[in-house]
Amino acid sequence: MQKKYSILKSKLAIAYLLTFILFLLLPIVLDYSNNPYWISIGVNYLIWIILGLAMNIALGYAGLFQLGQAGFYAVGAYVVAILNVKIFTFVIYGITFKIGGYSFFPSLLIALVISCIVGYLFSRPILRLRGDYLCIATIGLGEIIRYILTNDLINAPPGDYAPPMKILGTGKSLLIILDNPVGGLTGGPNGISGIARPEILGFTFDTPFKYYYLVMFFVLLVLFVMKRLENSRLGRAWTYIREDETAAQSMGVDIVHYKLLAFIISAGIAGIAGGLYAGRYTVISPAPDVFGFGASVLMFCIVVLGGIGSIPGVLVGSLGLVLLPEIFRSFPEARYLFVGIAMLLMMIFRPHGLIPGNMLSFNKKYCDACSSNT
Amino acid sequence: MELFAQQILNGLTIGAFYALIALGYTMVYGILKQINFAHGDLFMFGAYLGMTFLNMLIGAGLVSPWLIIPVCLASMLLVSALGLLLERAAYRPLRNAGRLPPIVSTLGAAIILQNAVMLLYEPRFRWYPEKISLPAWSLKIYSIQITFTQLLLLFLSFTFMTFLYLFIMKTKWGIAMRAVSLDINTAKLMGINVNKAIEITFIIGPALGAAGGIMVGLYYRQLIFTMGWNYGLKAFTAAILGGIGNVPGAVLGGIVLGLLESLSAGYIASCWKDAIAFFVLIIILLIRPQGILGEKIAEKI
Amino acid sequence: MHAQAILNIKNLTKSFGGVKAVDNIIMSIHENEMAGLIGPNGAGKTTIFNLITGIYVPDNGRIFLEDRDITGVKPHKITGLGISRTFQTIRLFKNLTALENVMSGAHNYSYSGLITSILRTRNQKKEEKMILNEAYKWLDFMNLADKSNELAKNLPYGIQRKLEIARALAARPKLLILDEPAAGLNETESNEIIKVFHKIREKGITILLIEHDMKVVMGSCSRIFVLDFGSLIAEGTPEEIQKNDKVIEAYLGQEI
Numbered sequence: 001m002q003k004k005y006s007i008l009k010s011k012l013a014i015a016y017l018l019t020f021i022l023f024l025l026l027p028i029v030l031d032y033s034n035n036p037y038w039i040s041i042g043v044n045y046l047i048w049i050i051l052g053l054a055m056n057i058a059l060g061y062a063g064l065f066q067l068g069q070a071g072f073y074a075v076g077a078y079v080v081a082i083l084n085v086k087i088f089t090f091v092i093y094g095i096t097f098k099i100g101g102y103s104f105f106p107s108l109l110i111a112l113v114i115s116c117i118v119g120y121l122f123s124r125p126i127l128r129l130r131g132d133y134l135c136i137a138t139i140g141l142g143e144i145i146r147y148i149l150t151n152d153l154i155n156a157p158p159g160d161y162a163p164p165m166k167i168l169g170t171g172k173s174l175l176i177i178l179d180n181p182v183g184g185l186t187g188g189p190n191g192i193s194g195i196a197r198p199e200i201l202g203f204t205f206d207t208p209f210k211y212y213y214l215v216m217f218f219v220l221l222v223l224f225v226m227k228r229l230e231n232s233r234l235g236r237a238w239t240y241i242r243e244d245e246t247a248a249q250s251m252g253v254d255i256v257h258y259k260l261l262a263f264i265i266s267a268g269i270a271g272i273a274g275g276l277y278a279g280r281y282t283v284i285s286p287a288p289d290v291f292g293f294g295a296s297v298l299m300f301c302i303v304v305l306g307g308i309g310s311i312p313g314v315l316v317g318s319l320g321l322v323l324l325p326e327i328f329r330s331f332p333e334a335r336y337l338f339v340g341i342a343m344l345l346m347m348i349f350r351p352h353g354l355i356p357g358n359m360l361s362f363n364k365k366y367c368d369a370c371s372s373n374t
Numbered sequence: 375m376e377l378f379a380q381q382i383l384n385g386l387t388i389g390a391f392y393a394l395i396a397l398g399y400t401m402v403y404g405i406l407k408q409i410n411f412a413h414g415d416l417f418m419f420g421a422y423l424g425m426t427f428l429n430m431l432i433g434a435g436l437v438s439p440w441l442i443i444p445v446c447l448a449s450m451l452l453v454s455a456l457g458l459l460l461e462r463a464a465y466r467p468l469r470n471a472g473r474l475p476p477i478v479s480t481l482g483a484a485i486i487l488q489n490a491v492m493l494l495y496e497p498r499f500r501w502y503p504e505k506i507s508l509p510a511w512s513l514k515i516y517s518i519q520i521t522f523t524q525l526l527l528l529f530l531s532f533t534f535m536t537f538l539y540l541f542i543m544k545t546k547w548g549i550a551m552r553a554v555s556l557d558i559n560t561a562k563l564m565g566i567n568v569n570k571a572i573e574i575t576f577i578i579g580p581a582l583g584a585a586g587g588i589m590v591g592l593y594y595r596q597l598i599f600t601m602g603w604n605y606g607l608k609a610f611t612a613a614i615l616g617g618i619g620n621v622p623g624a625v626l627g628g629i630v631l632g633l634l635e636s637l638s639a640g641y642i643a644s645c646w647k648d649a650i651a652f653f654v655l656i657i658i659l660l661i662r663p664q665g666i667l668g669e670k671i672a673e674k675i
Numbered sequence: 676m677h678a679q680a681i682l683n684i685k686n687l688t689k690s691f692g693g694v695k696a697v698d699n700i701i702m703s704i705h706e707n708e709m710a711g712l713i714g715p716n717g718a719g720k721t722t723i724f725n726l727i728t729g730i731y732v733p734d735n736g737r738i739f740l741e742d743r744d745i746t747g748v749k750p751h752k753i754t755g756l757g758i759s760r761t762f763q764t765i766r767l768f769k770n771l772t773a774l775e776n777v778m779s780g781a782h783n784y785s786y787s788g789l790i791t792s793i794l795r796t797r798n799q800k801k802e803e804k805m806i807l808n809e810a811y812k813w814l815d816f817m818n819l820a821d822k823s824n825e826l827a828k829n830l831p832y833g834i835q836r837k838l839e840i841a842r843a844l845a846a847r848p849k850l851l852i853l854d855e856p857a858a859g860l861n862e863t864e865s866n867e868i869i870k871v872f873h874k875i876r877e878k879g880i881t882i883l884l885i886e887h888d889m890k891v892v893m894g895s896c897s898r899i900f901v902l903d904f905g906s907l908i909a910e911g912t913p914e915e916i917q918k919n920d921k922v923i924e925a926y927l928g929q930e931i
């Protein structure tokens with residue numbers, strides 16, 4: 001039995017290695033064959049992998065029925081965009097300091113922190129809701145985030161102050177000035193444009209080819225974190241909650257704490273994906289299918305179609321949902337029709353997803369431990 | 375005061391639409407404990423079918439507001455056939471597959487419907503034929519205008535809802551549906567034809583949705599193939615608000631949501647009305663997750 | 676007879692709607708005894724368990740674990756304080772393996788969190804090993820070692836009952852409370868369960884048992900509490916209980 005597991009384990013390792021090499025070589029081949037369009041599809045695919053992995057933590061591991069994930073994706077994108085494009089000048093008791101105008105990577109770090117905070121603030125009040133009720137509440141929250149972005153909270157009346165400066169708040173002791181106020185803070189329905197591309201030590205990720213490897217780095221980072229968590233006390237606590245909240249609680253699992261962690265981590269990762277999206281396209285806007293309910297649905301489907309709780313499932317699921325419309329590009333009108341048909345057929349014939357989570361169940365991972373124990 | 379009364383009236387009208395659509399959600403949820411994500415698109419399809427039938431009749435030289443009745447019935451019939459098909463394709467094969475697969479399969483069905491309509495009718499706004507419209511007659515009480523359309527739509531919505539309520543409470547099949555929604559396994563053991571009860575749910579819900587679609591078409595005149603999402607989401611919110619699984623609750627929820635929206639559009643800003651609706655939904659879920667009329671079900675351990 | 680009390684229940688009351696499921700109960704469980712809680716269906720036995728484990732909050736009354744007031748304490752904290760349980764309707768983590776199920780017991784005395792798990796520190800690795808050893812130990816204890824890699828949902832019913840006990844034991848309880856552990860078991864299986872009770876008590880763990888199978892109760896408990904319509908109607912040794920008129924009346928016609 002142990003032998004069977006170690007063979008399986010090594011097979012799995014080989015599969016992962018081959019996938020890795022494939023991902024690594026893909027853009028080189030595409031670049032060589034002069035296929036930049038497909039490289040940008042590849043970038044898109046990798047961003048969706050990150051989103052799928054984030055969703056997998058909430059939905060796949062912790063069983064949190066979450067359809068507001070796109071809100072955190074949007075927060076990540078907007079934080080990167082705002083910090084990059086706009087500058088706030090604070091004057092407090094005569095002391096002046098500025099926030100904003102940051103380059104991509106520091107902004108991304110702040111975006112991670114802020115998405116986590118938003119994840120906390122939004123999930124904390126609704127944590128005790130279960131199942132469908134939680135789902136509806138998250139839909140509502142995701143949409144509220146999108147409306148906040150679309151309606152642009154800070155939109156000082158035009159004409160009072162000549163651009164490019166607008167005074168947001170004034171008082172004796174506090175004065176906040178926003179440079180580059182075109183479209184206020186979030187730019188309303190038009191969004192924000194002119195976001196700088198990521199740059200590090202003079203190297204700019206300005207082509208899809210370069211960007212692909214940047215996103216791939218983050219995919220690997222997230223994968224690393226998830227692999228470590230999956231097989232830990234924290235990851236197990238999530239699966240206990242997913243399987244049976246009451247039993248988990250009775251075994252000493254603080255369900256509020258672990259659900260919060262799932263929400264926060266999942267929001268943070270989605271925020272990173274958002275930041276990467278902003279840096280890739282340099283333009284963002286609050287379109288429903290990019291940062292709204294439609295996007296949340298896509299993330300949800302990636303996890304369910306791939307196989308709930310399964311990391312390879314996310315890779316396959318996002319491949320399906322990102323590539324399928326591209327494959328049917330020659331029928332530009334009908335391509336989403338095929339996506340819908342594929343979703344329906346998939347569920348009828350493989351309701352547990354392409355690569356179900358427990359096909360690679362945790363038990364196989366304990367093979368080393370088994371052999372050392374017996 | 376005038377603004378208030380006018381907004382109340384608008385809210386009632388919108389609320390009646392939401393209520394009609396919400397009934398479909400609440401019936402499916404009551405019986406299968408599942409959210410039918412394709413229901414909004416069935417509603418949208420009904421609106422488009424109504425437009426097509428009206429255009430066909432006008433093409434044949436028939437122009438009369440009375441045509442709306444056969445058109446409405448025909449659309450309801452076709453959409454309920456589609457509802458049955460949906461049940462067969464997206465629900466029945468997955469009845470024992472757990473909670474998540476039917477969500478994806480119905481989302482798939484929703485995407486199919488939306489794109490099919492987009493292909494058939496082109497991805498742009500479409501309009502209900504101007505030749506057929508309801509009398510422009512309107513009632514003026516003090517300074518509040520009530521149009522004939524509004525009155526008719528309100529009347530029709532409540533008629534449909536009353537019939538549904540009587541059907542569920544008084545008929546043999548209505549009782550069967552209620553039994554299945556209480557406990558599907560016990561109902562089966564009691565010899566109730568569960569499949570039939572579910573099928574009836576999938577006939578009535580979409581039919582009411584289609585009626586709602588045609589009313590929205592007649593009221594706003596304008597259609598777009600993505601409208602199913604927005605109305606669906608709102609109607610679903612209404613169903614939860616009233617207490618999901620509860621028929622009078624869906625009606626009440628629809629009206630509360632409609633009022634809430636039109637009042638916040640009137641007094642705050644129309645761009646915030648949706649956000650406010652969702653905000654109130656979340657508050658309701660937190661203080662009364664079973665909805666306004668729903669009964670609290672404590673999980674026994 | 677003046678054994679130290681491990682659990683003290685004082686004037687415990689809980690109603691659902693109009694039904695007083697538990698009505699002014701006073702009970703005390705002694706250290707290292709095996710106590711039984713019996714009563715007709717709907718008498719309120721499971722409700723008492725849910726109150727002890729913090730799943731329900733009582734309307735009135737207090738619960739003390741040793742000298743500590745645990746009334747209103749959250750369920751996961753109560754586990755950490757030394758009470759663990761099984762459920763009347765088996766509540767295993769169905770899609771996880773037997774091993775993973777039992778590993779959950781170790782949650783309350785292990786500490787790795789997000790950062791240590793990501794960094795996989797030395798302590799975290801040590802702790803993982805400890806959790807695994809502990810889980811194997813209890814699987815072994817319940818004679819389930821060969822089932823460790825099976826998914827819980829694929830195990831036969833009797834094994835699932837045993838697995839749930841193994842999981843509860845892995846939480847290192849001082850007081851183990853079992854809700855009808857022999858329900859649905861056949862003769863040999865319930866005899867085996869009785870043996871298991873003795874083995875558990877040898878480890879110094881106190882047991883409070885709900886059971887309808889009188890053979891199991893009378894054969895293993897030293898003291899029995901009888902509940903009827905939410906009230907305690909009798910308390911005593913198996914012999915006393917079998918002769919008690921009120922108990923006989925409550926179980927009218929049934930054999931005790």
Ligand SMILES: Nc1ncnc2c1ncn2[C@@H]1O[C@H](COP(=O)(O)OP(=O)(O)OP(=O)(O)O)[C@@H](O)[C@H]1O
Binds near residue numbers: 674694696715716723
């Ligand atoms: N969550 C709840 N909501 C409403 N009523 C409840 C709840 N839990 C228990 N009850 C009621 O409390 C009473 C006692 O139930 P309880 O489950 O404690 O009985 P029991 O003694 O364990 O019975 P059994 O032998 O059938 O398990 C019953 O009338 C039951 O219907």
Ligand SMILES: [Mg+2]
Binds near residue numbers: 720721722763
């Ligand atoms: Mg009980």
